[in-house]
Amino acid sequence: MIGVEKMHWSDVAAKRLAERGEKHIISTGITPSGEFHIGHLREILTGDMLTKAALKAGLDVEFVFIVDSADPLRKVYSFLDDDYEAYIGHQLKQIPPPTPEGKPDHERFSNGISYADHFLEPFKEALDQIDVRPRFIDNFESYASGKFSEMARIACNKATEIREIIERVSGRELSEEWFPWNPIDSTGSIDGITVTGWNDPYVEWIDSNGQSGRSDVTKGEGKLPWRIDWPAKWAWIGVTMEPFGKDHGAAGGSYDTGKEIIELFGKQAPVDLTYEWISLRGQGAMSSSSGNTIGPLEALSLVPPEILRYLIASTKPNKAIEFDTGMGLVTLADEFERTASRDFAIELDNEDLSRRKRVAVEDAQIAVELSSISASNEASQVTFRHLALLAQTKSNDGDVWASIGIQDQVSPSMIDRLHRMRTWIASRHFPEELRITILEHPNSEALALFGDEERTILPRIIELFTTCEWTSPGIQAAISNSAKSIELSPRVAYRTLYLTIMGVEKGPRLPAILSELNRETILSLLKQCL
């Protein structure tokens, strides 16, 4: 007995789903309290990949994304002006979006754009680019339209049971005034308000200003607290699976209480999948409030969407990811290119493949499948590294295509890729290691590495550079000939040039780069090195 087949993480989860039936709703949700970041992308991509795996397994599945716009503003975040003090406790759908300076933008708000919308819109654009197309559910609208009515009434009627569950499972003690409904007070806030009575379907309250009133829980005049709000959503939407961050997944966390609370609603808790967080390399966890973020759109301006998908697809959910916008991104992108261009059918055909290797091949194959964007499925003709080189040495796109040899059939995705590469090179994220730098003055440390051969060949190079055709082939011939004419390896000529022009011993292919530069500038630099 070899054992049960091992599978890609998405298939393992799909199998768990299949054990529960045919029809499924996979849900994800995010609070639009600040700028979305690539950490949020893990939530939504994990959900998207689970959906695809479930479809592959023959299940009837729908993917939804709940926008938690009914959540209140918790505090004045660092990117907000103190004017937002007045909105603390107010629901995100009910307050104005910030201007670029962080002030409340009343004008846009009067045009129907809320704080929640402000942050959601760019994220939707990113989702479109990475080909994630969920059904959006606006939580605030859901409350307003009565979707939560039944669950809210059950929760209020079973306040004692819910209190018991939360206190027992989370191990924390709830205050005397605690009630499973947060009404909206006379100013629009759900903070600092005390529930004084419950007369189905009305919650009676008194707020911090001494004002009293009552809220109809079936009309969304308030909201359920998070720990009840979540299972209530599972219940009314019919969620059967939900991936969530490790913060919710810890023992005693909101999933643990939620799975008991939902039973009061007469439903079953969804299958869970806890995923680790994404941090920014060298900077710790990402957080919208601290400004330590990379937005999905910023990430997408640097790399094609399939690379971001690949990052999630190829990493098991319980592994923390350190997102590296420098060399790590190059390595990731190159790994994707290599993997995507493999012929898995042939590899799997090999009978001698060990079990372990076979699983690894299948895993890679599925990761690639989950990464590809439906529209453009072709393999790219260049590695990221190489494209980075070409983009830096050839200012004209046509020259780049000619160098790759695809000038007659340039695909839209290649053009797209080159443009992203140019953006990346211009950004602060581009790794110095890959950046081509041409010296303005000779580097004495580099020249100290000169040997007899280098000293001998330099005058020959200068001589041939003075007369050769200043094109890539012309320069290449000149370099080659400078060495051959005095019976040295071209290697020496290249080393000499790297030391004189870039101050390093090795480097990228020189002829193309030099042809982009001014001949006199190079000659002058070389002569200074004599």
Add this chain to the structure above:
RNA sequence: GGGCCUGUAGCUUAGUCAGGUAGAGCGACGGACUCUUAAUCCGUAGGUCGCGGGUUCGAACCCCGUCAGGCCCGCCA
């Protein structure tokens, strides 16, 4: 304080559930190509599997302890 997750070559990691003397990619190094030397091809080196015990004929894997990082028990993907 209680609980959960993670720790494997310089880097990213597979393998841990079902124990059988560690696999891969990147990088590094070396070589090849009458060769655009960060391209391509071939090869080499590199691991006391965080640490210490235990169980076992046998442990990266199971058990106990311990260290480090992260998280939850208010809110956060």
